[in-house]
Amino acid sequence: LSKGKKESHKANFEIDLPNAEMGKVVTRFPPEPSGYLHIGHVKAAILNEYFAHSYKGKLIVRFDDTNPTKENVEFQDAILEDLELLGIKGDMMTYSSDYFEKMYDLAVKLIKDGNAYCDDTPLEKMREERMVGEPSTRRDRTVEENLKIFTEEMKNGTEEGLKNCLRAKIDYKALNKALRDPVMYRCNLLPHHRTGTQWKVYPTYDFCSPVVDSIEGVTHALRTNEYRDRNAQYDWVLQALNLRKVHIWDFSRINFVRTLLSKRKLQWFVDKHYVSNWDDPRFPTIRGVTRRGMTVEGLRNFIISQGPSRNIINLDWSVLWALNKKIIDPVAPRFTAVDAQNAVPVTLVNGPATPAKEERPKHKKNPEVGTKELILSGSVLIDQADAQELNESEEVTFMDWGNVIVDKIEKDGEIVKSIHAKLHLEGDFRKTSKKLTWLANTDDKVSVDMVNFDHLITKDKLEEGDNFEDFITPETEFRTKGYADLNVRSLKEGDIIQFERKGYFRVDEPYANGKAVLFYIPDGKTVSKYG
Ligand code: ATP
Ligand code: MG
Ligand code: MG
Missing domain, CATH: 3.90.800.10 (Glutamyl-tRNA Synthetase; Domain 3)
Incomplete structure (x- = not known):
């Protein structure tokens, strides 16, 4: 895995640092402890790490702590944890306040x-x-x-x-x-x-930035290019003080549609309780996106695939989520969930009189993911949306079980109230066009909340002069109640799974007191109904 990572580094960052000598490059990542790291910081951190290590030099992680009005220890500790999560380790850790x-x-x-x-x-x-x-x-x-x-x-x-x-x-x-x-x-x-x-x-x-860069031995100061006008000033400070010159290398900030990447503005959302905290799944912080189901590998691959490009870009989140999907899909165990609202009871006349347990693989293409328990019962639940597509005497396939022939559909207007059907296990699943998810309607099914989120702001790109407070999305959290199979009881916080035919989810609150809470993970393609 780590080998693959290095290769993708190489493939995409084919870029040299001017005036760089092998073994002598020193870069620095200087976060201000005034908030949690966001996806823009990931780019800065990875670029600095990349140049330090590809030139066999040193990376300094420096807390740029010169403004007591905005900074505190909580932010400082969170930044350290997040860097560790990203796998970014400085060769040296310093503080501007040391100087x-x-x-x-x-x-x-x-x-x-x-x-x-x-x-x-x-x-x-x-x-x-x-x-x-x-x-x-x-x-x-x-x-x-x-x-x-x-x-x-x-x-x-x-x-x-x-x-x-x-x-x-x-x-x-x-x-x-x-x-x-x-x-x-x-x-x-x-x-x-x-x-x-x-x-x-x-x-x-x-004042601080050129002085500390020079004193600490930084050879290349990577700065986002909105500072370009200030490069002359940076050089002036060093010259006026007779300090060693530092090369400045500009790179572009990343921006995402409908996303704010400013700690001050993110703090505003926290203060106004529009979000629960800095790790809210609607936040572009490292904690927010990973809580939403982004993998560290996906995040790193994405930043690396972007390259340092000097243009300011307004990226679409779907590219990042599509990359993430490629990572989670081969390993995410598959389970079953049915929407609770108007779930349709199906009676299988020739089904097992008492529920039976069988074993099934958690992932059809990857046996390493292991096996799960499947409950077979004469009484099952299916999604209302699926039920409305069915016709009497139609033969369909119940996934992981076998074919079923629909006998009788009871409706109240459009709403399907119940279905009578019979198992037809000799039937060929290759001949049916409908493959349905279903869930044994027994006491061991698990109540779940499936939660999806929208962006916090309504406008793709805020222009200069726009006040972000005028573009707040009124509703950003969508909760769907459902029932899931009994295996969901043993999932842990952070587990990433797929509910078949619904999408990928990350366990936010593991099963307790009869319920589990899972966050829908965007896959960059589907517009899920969970949102
Ligand atoms: P904010 O406006 O969110 O406070 P900042 O730039 O002031 O961001 P710092 O903690 O000072 O935050 O930044 C640390 C490093 O991260 C700097 O090198 C900065 O240029 C870089 N950085 C911050 N935001 C982005 C971004 N959107 N894209 C790329 N790099 C970024
Ligand atoms: Mg700053
Ligand atoms: Mg800033």
């Missing part, structure tokens, strides 16, 4: 060299000035004044300090707006989950 002292000293150096200034221009005005390319009135503060504000006021989070931020003095009217004196440091009085209240000033991403 707070060093970064602070470097910020002081920037000021001393006349490369940064403290600015208390109100936010709105600063934004306006940056937009039109005008200098801040604080741009020409003296080094002494800046040093005093940064090291005494900002560092201690005083009232005066809180009004200020530290800005790089680059070029207030640069064509590339990212160079218009970007913010390098800000005050924040909230305690940090690792350093507590030791710090009241924190570096911005724009």
Whole structure:
């Protein structure tokens, strides 16, 4: 298996990293612990891992923890667990917060060299000035004044300090707006989950990222290409501080139709109780998609098959689910379920008087999946939808059992109320056109909820200016009650199965107190009625 994985790596990532030397490449995956990892992060993590290992170099997993307002230990731990689940292991694990002292000293150096200034221009005005390319009135503060504000006021989070931020003095009217004196440091009085209240000033991403990359020995910083305008700024910081150059390599973000991949927006859905939590099956998080029935192998294969492509793409989920189906289909055990609503009792006049047990393979093409118990009974249930297709005196096949001849159909309007039939086991199943699923109507059948989900938002692609809150899908969970065969009692959480003729399901709540809950797994093709 792992061999196959490596080969598919090779087949699809035939791409070289510019300026890369065998044995010397160092990459980093820098998640901010401000949410759970989502499918976009999987791409970033896999690309970094791929380049580190194909050049026999090193992968650093770095928690980019510079903003106490959004970050916490719960997210940090969840990220570690999810990386482990993906099979991604860094050669080194670090924290941006390990470098707070060093970064602070470097910020002081920037000021001393006349490369940064403290600015208390109100936010709105600063934004306006940056937009039109005008200098801040604080741009020409003296080094002494800046040093005093940064090291005494900002560092201690005083009232005066809180009004200020530290800005790089680059070029207030640069064509590339990212160079218009970007913010390098800000005050924040909230305690940090690792350093507590030791710090009241924190570096911005724009300062921290180049500095820590350089200090840690990163040779290639992989960044999504919406940061491309900020590459010049990244280089400027390293040059101004006389730090080792780092190569930037852009790749494209992935996006999916009707899906939000922003931790801030996902947090909103959690806070508003539109979803149960970050592992909700409607979420594009690693936990969400795996809970829905995505396999780690499917996820990895998908990302690798996409390649790093530099275009921003709006992918369709069906491609990913179709890939997943190829992985689960050969191994998913088959069981039987019947919809509870209007299930049709069928009496088999010559059926077993008392229920009989037989053994059947769980998978017709893969004996390794094992065997299951099949209950044969003179009283069975079939789906209403199937029953409505039947005609009196028609011969059909009951799967895993044999042929049956329909004698009498009792209806109330369109609804079939009951059926009388007789077994015709000598009949040839190859000659019938209808193969039906059926379930012995005995006490050992299991109640199941079969649950399907819809996307959380209604619009394929949100445009700039769209507010996602205006596009919330009103109903996203669909529950169908059913009965399943007794084997379902022994399934465990996370088991992936197929209910024959219904689709693939993942066990979310194993059998307890008379019931099990299973989530429908999309297969990329069928529009299931379970949704
Ligand atoms: P979010 O907007 O969800 O907070 P982020 O980019 O701020 O995402 P980080 O934790 O800072 O999240 O990201 C860690 C890494 O994952 C970064 O290298 C980032 O570029 C990458 N990444 C995030 N989202 C995507 C995506 N949709 N596609 C590809 N890479 C992504
Ligand atoms: Mg980020
Ligand atoms: Mg972001």
